Amino acid sequence: MTARFFPSISKLTYTGPESRDPLAFHWYDKDRVVLGKRMEDHLRFAVAYWHSFTWPGGDPFGGETFLRPWMHGTDELALARAKADVAFELFDILDVPFFAFHDRDIAPEGKTLAESNANVRAIADIFAKKMETSKTKLLWGTANLFSNRRFMSGAATNPDPDVFAYSAAQVKNVLEVTHELGGENYVLWGGREGYETLLNTDLKRELDQMARFLNLVVEHKHKIGFKGTILIEPKPQEPTKHQYDFDVGTVYGLLCRAGLEKEVKVNIEANHATLAGHSFEHEIAMAAALGIFGSIDMNKGDAQSGWDTDQFPTNVEDTALAMYEILRAGGYTTGGTNFDAKVRRQSIEPEDLVIAHAAAMDVCARALLIAADMIEDGALQKAVDERYAGWEVPANKAMLAADSSLEAIAARVAAEGLDPQPRSGRQERLEALVGSYLR
Numbered sequence: 001m002t003a004r005f006f007p008s009i010s011k012l013t014y015t016g017p018e019s020r021d022p023l024a025f026h027w028y029d030k031d032r033v034v035l036g037k038r039m040e041d042h043l044r045f046a047v048a049y050w051h052s053f054t055w056p057g058g059d060p061f062g063g064e065t066f067l068r069p070w071m072h073g074t075d076e077l078a079l080a081r082a083k084a085d086v087a088f089e090l091f092d093i094l095d096v097p098f099f100a101f102h103d104r105d106i107a108p109e110g111k112t113l114a115e116s117n118a119n120v121r122a123i124a125d126i127f128a129k130k131m132e133t134s135k136t137k138l139l140w141g142t143a144n145l146f147s148n149r150r151f152m153s154g155a156a157t158n159p160d161p162d163v164f165a166y167s168a169a170q171v172k173n174v175l176e177v178t179h180e181l182g183g184e185n186y187v188l189w190g191g192r193e194g195y196e197t198l199l200n201t202d203l204k205r206e207l208d209q210m211a212r213f214l215n216l217v218v219e220h221k222h223k224i225g226f227k228g229t230i231l232i233e234p235k236p237q238e239p240t241k242h243q244y245d246f247d248v249g250t251v252y253g254l255l256c257r258a259g260l261e262k263e264v265k266v267n268i269e270a271n272h273a274t275l276a277g278h279s280f281e282h283e284i285a286m287a288a289a290l291g292i293f294g295s296i297d298m299n300k301g302d303a304q305s306g307w308d309t310d311q312f313p314t315n316v317e318d319t320a321l322a323m324y325e326i327l328r329a330g331g332y333t334t335g336g337t338n339f340d341a342k343v344r345r346q347s348i349e350p351e352d353l354v355i356a357h358a359a360a361m362d363v364c365a366r367a368l369l370i371a372a373d374m375i376e377d378g379a380l381q382k383a384v385d386e387r388y389a390g391w392e393v394p395a396n397k398a399m400l401a402a403d404s405s406l407e408a409i410a411a412r413v414a415a416e417g418l419d420p421q422p423r424s425g426r427q428e429r430l431e432a433l434v435g436s437y438l439r
């Protein structure tokens with residue numbers, strides 16, 4: 001194959017909102033300062049290796065449509081090297097600061113785990129060399145503990161202890177590779193950490209296995225001096241019928257049970273949030289409230305489909321509400337905006353990959369500007385502050401203090417003759433206010 005997969009496309013630049021060139025940015029102006037920070041530093045975009053370079057365009061009714069040249073040949077490592085060339089070519093065209101990968105995305109599985117791990121290291125060495133001259137850094141690495149049939153009953157939660165051991169050894173390798181590449185996070189997605197039927201499942205035992213596995217990962221992180229964040233990516237189901245990392249609230253419960261609520265954060269995916277029956281902004285706000293907000297996978301589902309369609313974001317209002325919650329949470333620390341999204345199966349041209357990312361970056365940038373307006377104007381926050389203003393009164397604050405009691409509160413209600421009067425939640429007024437920032 002040729003060295004360049006996108007021969008006619010050069011690095012995209014900001015041309016302003018008036019231009020209609022699909023191979024340019026109209027809102028993403030990386031050096032523009034928003035709330036005291038460059039747009040690029042706010043958004044911290046990442047390209048996902050899996051969807052962009054490894055997924056062949058199949059669906060349950062038909063196979064490959066993309067026919068990527070690096071997916072056809074006999075020398076698997078040579079193909080993996082060619083794929084790495086294409087990946088860094090796209091990173092450069094998009095001018096993105098980050099990328100993210102699973103071990104199996106970047107290198108072929110060998111006959112043994114040792115061979116597989118060596119393949120991952122070989123490609124990681126190529127990444128390291130490329131990263132010396134590329135601006136693109138590693139947002140996170142992760143181990144694929146779900147594709148191979150050995151993981152069909154789970155990884156850490158498998159009834160077979162040999163699979164637990166195999167998974168631990170695989171994670172050790174990818175965590176170390178992520179550390180060596182300067183990765184800012186390490187992600188655990190438990191796609192098969194769950195069950196199909198309770199009839200064959202010891203739920204408590206599996207939760208105990210999962211808790212110990214998480215602790216093993218955190219202990220090793222500290223042992224090797226990895227300063228990045230360990231992230232869990234919640235998802236309610238698909239592939240398993242029920243997943244233990246159902247949503248942010250459930251993950252927080254798992255973390256508390258494992259004693260890791262101060263060690264591990266969440267990587268929240270928009271489509272996973274909606275599959276769990278939540279809005280994306282709900283999951284972000286919940287994670288922030290619980291002190292475990294880490295990073296996001298920015299994609300969306302299809303409103304008419306009940307599965308994970310992993311589409312690039314196109315809805316500015318929805319994205320603005322998510323960005324508003326990210327800004328309210330103080331923005332990212334080690335996290336970023338990872339496009340865990342894929343082009344549609346019929347979008348077979350190389351150009352489609354570039355345009356999908358560029359348009360999504362624009363949606364996020366525009367959403368960031370709107371969210372920044374909401375923050376700067378302060379009217380939304382003011383309405384919330386006013387709604388809870390009663391809690392600033394010392395006698396009311398005292399009810400939440402450790403020395404309060406039902407007796408004392410009841411005595412005060414009697415003494416003051418309290419008779420609470422309902423007040424409007426003003427939802428439509430606030431929704432109209434949100435609409436005003438979209439103008």
Ligand SMILES: [Mn+2]
Pocket residue numbers: 233269297340
């Ligand atoms: Mn994801």
